[in-house]
Amino acid sequence: MADLLNGLKRTDMCGMLTARDENREVVVMGFAAKARDLGNLLFIDLRDRTGLLQLAFDGSIDAALFEKARAVRTEFVLAVKGTVRLRTGKNINVGMATGEVEILVSDLRILSEAEVTPFVISEKAVVGETLRLKYRYLDLRKPTLQNNLIMRDKISRVAREYLADNGFLEIETPFLGKSTPEGARDYLVPSRIKHGSFYALPQSPQLYKQLLMIAGFDRYYQIARCFRDEDLRANRQPEFSQIDLEMSYAERDEDVMEVAEGMIKNIFSACKGITFDKPFRRMKYAEGMERFGSDKPDTRFGLELNDISDCVKNSGFSVFENALKNGGSVRAICVRNSAEKITRKEIDSFAEFIRDYGAKGLAWAALKPESTTSSFYKFLTEDEIKSIESKLSAERGDLILVVADSKNKVVFDSLGALRCFVAKKLNLYDEKEYDILWLTDFPLLEYNDEDGRFYAVHHPFTSPNVDDLDILYNSKDINELSKVRAYAYDLVINGQEAGGGSIRIHNPELQQKMFEMLGMSDETIAERFGFFVDAFKYGAPPHGGLAFGLDRLVMLITGAENIKDVIAFPKVQNASCLMSGAPDFVDDIQLKELGLDVKKEG
């Protein structure tokens, strides 16, 4: 039978005790992390969320107490009263935060016994993720995961403080909302009252936060849970959190970026002790694509893309020729001093890697000190080779990697991914460094050949750049329209999209035009967005906002490589929870109430 606390109050947390607490009588509580029984001397490491503390039981204590301590097993929950004693000489554990002290125990209460756990709860133990997720509450006892969630709390708190100080109000918006077309797949919730109709869980609080501006709240924020029924990734969960904000009287993207930048700087300073004295760099979308092949460029290293189309336009090499003839390009990256370092086999693996991004092949040239070997130089004239090498500033020892395709998207995607792949392989950047920049001037619209219509690059409420309105209203040319810029911006940290936002359309006519561009009929607009469009008729301040991915911020700051490591109860790749078993079948009665005639499989 377990002991009771019976009024015993904790005086200290385990990890907080130091030599200055010598001789104090303390009460600590926690889990038994490890017991070391030396016969007539026994140690137990007690663990709480602040760290480990050694309990000592020796000949000076009561025999019954000693026997009780001997019965303690790993993960028993204990309450302990005792005296802080200094350790001396080689008994000091320099590898332990509380290694200079221990507790000589005078009272031990076993508050809860524990069965042997399915895996050892230690950072050192290597355990498969499946098992750890099934017993998530045990895995969460480990310091790394605890510290990640403690950091998450800190980041949220700094964000809240900053936003409150800047006049933002925290306002909640509904989880049960209306499904809207475009964007990610919705999670649906059937209505019991109105059979056959459904709520949708929000992909983001976008419409609501704009309506809050129309309602006159001026500045809003929320740490908002968002839901998207799409496939998972190492940095993507079906439900995730955003630090979401919106502000009125913002007309240009700078207006929002300035406020958001202050928040990010506060977070880095409070959570990492890193200060940025200069404003974050800004890069236009077009430059990001041209130089880095990405709308979230990782600029911690070089390996920039170079357009060598002009150098080879008359080469007669069919691969290059076909790409150029069909409106594509030939682009290259130059890997310095790697002609000999990178083997032929590795180059083949690069080619394999970019195949995933649609590239059909990888041309290469290794400018070894003595001689050049290349997959494509034989098709080129000496002048063409010279012009390529001079364009890339290539020197002896460098390795040139080339992708040609009739679709520029394929060239950018594959080389953009390849440069990151190669940089990681060659250790070209410091993992601990933070490289932050704003990417601006995103295009407003993107044409989809298959559907034969435009899609919003950001979302349908994003404001076009006023300087491009003329094109938007008057041009019919797909290419020209694709170049219309939006007041949209992303914050990119170490090549990852940490957040993004835009200035919104607040003029009903312009919004109408935007819906038209997206091929939406008046009926669709009225049915899906009627309530939203109506609101703009009654006075809408110019406004804009942005949202940061909280989970990704926590990953970047803690160095976690998987989003699961910064979420208390995450889901696995098929969007199920290994611990609870969700999603699961429900009773027929429940289905009937909802008017759902779904039969169980099998």
Place this chain on the structure above:
RNA sequence: GGUCCGGUAGUUCAGUUGGUUAGAACGCUAGCCUGUCACGCUAGAGGUCAGGGGUUCGAGUCCCCUCCGGAUCGCCA
């Protein structure tokens, strides 16, 4: 939806051309041990080789299917 990788004691893994009773380490249990801190020493328990089918005299090993997990592309306005 596509491609690729994996599943053997509680855990992490090894397991030879397909061949006797499937091994190791850690963990667990018991005993000994007064300064350990990944304590040490001794002994012991512990297996539906993911599940199903097939080939074979014989399958952890080869083949097929299913299930489970991971990476990635598509997808994520």
